[in-house]
Amino acid sequence: MARKRDTRQDNGRIPRSHARPRRELEERDSPRTTPGKRRSGNDSPERQASRPLEQYERREERHSKGTQHRSPGHPPRIPEKRRRHDPSSYSSSEISSDPLSFDSLAKLDAYNEKQSRRPQEHERLLAPKERGRGHERRQKEKVASGRVLKDKPRHRRQSEYRREKRRVISGPLAEEGNVRRRGGYIQEESGKKRFGRKCWVSVIAVILLMVILIPVGIYASKNHNAVQGSGGSSVEGPDPANANLKGLDAKDIPAAAKNTYLDPFTWYDTTDFNVTYTDATVGGLSVMGLNSTWDDGTQANENVPSLDKKWMYGTMPIRGVNLGGWLSIEPFITPSLFQDFKPNQGIIDEYTLTKEWGPQKAAKTLEKHYAMFIKEQDFKQIQAAGFDHVRISYSYWAVTTYPGDPYVPKISWRYMLRAIEYCRKYGLRVNLDLHALPGSQNGWNHSGRQGAIGWLNGTDGDLNAQRSLDIHTQLSTFFAQPRYKNVIAIYGLANEPKMIALPTPAVLDWETKAAAIVRKSGMQQHIVVGDGFLGLSKWKGQLSGVQNVILDVHQYTIFNKNQINFPHQKKIQYACQGWTEQMKESIEIGTGFGPTICGEWSQADTDCAVFLNNVNTGTRWEGTLPTSDPTTSVTTPHCPPNSGTCSCSKANADPSSYSDEYKQWLMMYAEAQMASFEAGWGWFYWTWVTESATQWSWKAGMAAGILPKKTWQRDFNCTTDIPDFKNLPETF
Numbered sequence: 001m002a003r004k005r006d007t008r009q010d011n012g013r014i015p016r017s018h019a020r021p022r023r024e025l026e027e028r029d030s031p032r033t034t035p036g037k038r039r040s041g042n043d044s045p046e047r048q049a050s051r052p053l054e055q056y057e058r059r060e061e062r063h064s065k066g067t068q069h070r071s072p073g074h075p076p077r078i079p080e081k082r083r084r085h086d087p088s089s090y091s092s093s094e095i096s097s098d099p100l101s102f103d104s105l106a107k108l109d110a111y112n113e114k115q116s117r118r119p120q121e122h123e124r125l126l127a128p129k130e131r132g133r134g135h136e137r138r139q140k141e142k143v144a145s146g147r148v149l150k151d152k153p154r155h156r157r158q159s160e161y162r163r164e165k166r167r168v169i170s171g172p173l174a175e176e177g178n179v180r181r182r183g184g185y186i187q188e189e190s191g192k193k194r195f196g197r198k199c200w201v202s203v204i205a206v207i208l209l210m211v212i213l214i215p216v217g218i219y220a221s222k223n224h225n226a227v228q229g230s231g232g233s234s235v236e237g238p239d240p241a242n243a244n245l246k247g248l249d250a251k252d253i254p255a256a257a258k259n260t261y262l263d264p265f266t267w268y269d270t271t272d273f274n275v276t277y278t279d280a281t282v283g284g285l286s287v288m289g290l291n292s293t294w295d296d297g298t299q300a301n302e303n304v305p306s307l308d309k310k311w312m313y314g315t316m317p318i319r320g321v322n323l324g325g326w327l328s329i330e331p332f333i334t335p336s337l338f339q340d341f342k343p344n345q346g347i348i349d350e351y352t353l354t355k356e357w358g359p360q361k362a363a364k365t366l367e368k369h370y371a372m373f374i375k376e377q378d379f380k381q382i383q384a385a386g387f388d389h390v391r392i393s394y395s396y397w398a399v400t401t402y403p404g405d406p407y408v409p410k411i412s413w414r415y416m417l418r419a420i421e422y423c424r425k426y427g428l429r430v431n432l433d434l435h436a437l438p439g440s441q442n443g444w445n446h447s448g449r450q451g452a453i454g455w456l457n458g459t460d461g462d463l464n465a466q467r468s469l470d471i472h473t474q475l476s477t478f479f480a481q482p483r484y485k486n487v488i489a490i491y492g493l494a495n496e497p498k499m500i501a502l503p504t505p506a507v508l509d510w511e512t513k514a515a516a517i518v519r520k521s522g523m524q525q526h527i528v529v530g531d532g533f534l535g536l537s538k539w540k541g542q543l544s545g546v547q548n549v550i551l552d553v554h555q556y557t558i559f560n561k562n563q564i565n566f567p568h569q570k571k572i573q574y575a576c577q578g579w580t581e582q583m584k585e586s587i588e589i590g591t592g593f594g595p596t597i598c599g600e601w602s603q604a605d606t607d608c609a610v611f612l613n614n615v616n617t618g619t620r621w622e623g624t625l626p627t628s629d630p631t632t633s634v635t636t637p638h639c640p641p642n643s644g645t646c647s648c649s650k651a652n653a654d655p656s657s658y659s660d661e662y663k664q665w666l667m668m669y670a671e672a673q674m675a676s677f678e679a680g681w682g683w684f685y686w687t688w689v690t691e692s693a694t695q696w697s698w699k700a701g702m703a704a705g706i707l708p709k710k711t712w713q714r715d716f717n718c719t720t721d722i723p724d725f726k727n728l729p730e731t732f
Helices: 045-065 079-082 102-118 120-125 128-145 156-165 174-181 197-227 350-357 359-373 376-384 411-425 462-478 504-521 568-586 660-675 698-704
Strands: 183-186 193-195 316-325 391-396 429-436 488-491 526-530 548-555 595-598 684-686
Touching: 102 684, 174 183, 193 462, 197 504, 316 595, 350 359, 359 411, 376 411, 391 411, 391 488, 391 684, 429 462, 462 488, 462 504, 526 595, 548 568, 568 595, 568 660, 660 684
Parallel strands: 316 391, 316 684, 391 429, 429 488, 488 526, 526 548, 548 595, 595 684
Antiparallel strands: 183 193
């Protein structure tokens, strides 16, 4: 979206610079035999009683050869991994609840005494009281572990069996006696628990950690919220339940499709997707995830027709919103994806971001972003706010990638198809916007790769232009299906081709070829071309041979150093007069191109949003945006003249700190632009949601009271006097 270069020629505008889904795992019992096995009817009581000792003797004999030297009184130690799966390694309480025979009991007592004996050197170090306590503890452990059963045996309740089955301590399984000591308490003969010294130490340690960590957490949260103000992080939140995978078997996925984008068991989010496997394609593009039925009878609101009814373009204004920074990453919309990198790493766009992450992390992180940043709830809220169109920006790697590309291929395609279905559900018409073309059509970060233009320019310029046409062949073939006849209303060829840096005839020739491909594929929807920043007046008579084509202009004052310093009153005047006159002139064939829309605009007062002018760069507002081009370099503050120090601190503040007069101005500035662009065919606000840039998010602006609750409910339409806002500081 946001363009950094100040190269306006005509009307003062400037380009804006699988993991598999988690299954619910059942908690399994340990591989041990169930505690308290009952005596077999074929065994004698003596046989039952002697079994624990025989098992111990067999265990000792089995491991004696591989046992390292141990001090006297310590039996051979069974390796931990083998103990977990060796039923003979369990305590006698886990094998039998019956009393032992006299002979077996004597032998087991002898072993217990041998176990409890400690080296004399250690005994001498103990205080008399500690020695007595140690002796008492050993006697209690014998009873608690079942080594000595002197009390009358009792039948245990079923709940006790369940309690004994679950013995997972920090991952490994442990014997019951050891578990209880590690848990911080000693088992009393009466069954009561009392805290030991280790437990008190643990409790004190936990309290100290809480004292330290809670303030740190609060501080971290405040700092996090400073960046995550509007929409929150694009990759935070609970994982989807993916309940529609239940009942399916991963074995039913063909071997060739396993672990590919066609395998639903690798999808992060399966919500509202058809997860039945299919390899069917249209135009070489997968239909996997789509349902076979649809309904176009929904209205966005009472002021517009349902999808299956004709929209009277040119008479009924478009009131739409963009889904920017979602399927085409834009740093200022989702700064959380970029803010953890150091400036010298050069992570400035989706190309460098995915290259730094590598294929696996890039796919995992970006799919979570696709799933979390825009959800069904957003489309419901968009409808409730009074919108009737949605512009969905996406990149060419939703369709394919080429050698050397680090981008995540094809995953975003699935989420775009689901978004179209959500638009259908809420009666919203779709404007498909191919935001990033092979080679980059403008060299800005939202085209995928910031830097040189490699489309219709440079060594591979023609190759990338042809690749772009091939992509449109696939896309238009797919969207020519009957299911998209009503819901897709506008089809874009290329977002913001930088025609002030490209040969205009070459761009017009490419657009003519692309439009012919779309029509040949069977799509009859309106086709959109960008004005390329030439100025609306330069488009008179262009593309006259293309039917149903719309010219798209993007209007901002803040990317032009000669307009960003307009006082508050003048900015509203410029919207009401300058932009309105341009629109009226453009939509008339005699004076302009014909059908014209404003595909992007915002109420932003400054260019202060984090990463708006590229990652880790300054602003025109503060005069910290030096470039190698003297015509675009801004090294002195460009807030309005004589207004004092230019600072972005207030501009980036939480909207709750805005004064009432500033809120009034923001609302009026937005309403002025809506009135202006409705002098043409209508508008699309940039954008619906951001992580932190409130003045670029309709969702956040509406919540803050600086944008209308309904797109048509306005108090200002450029027909009344504009206040001078003399009490409103021009620096904010």
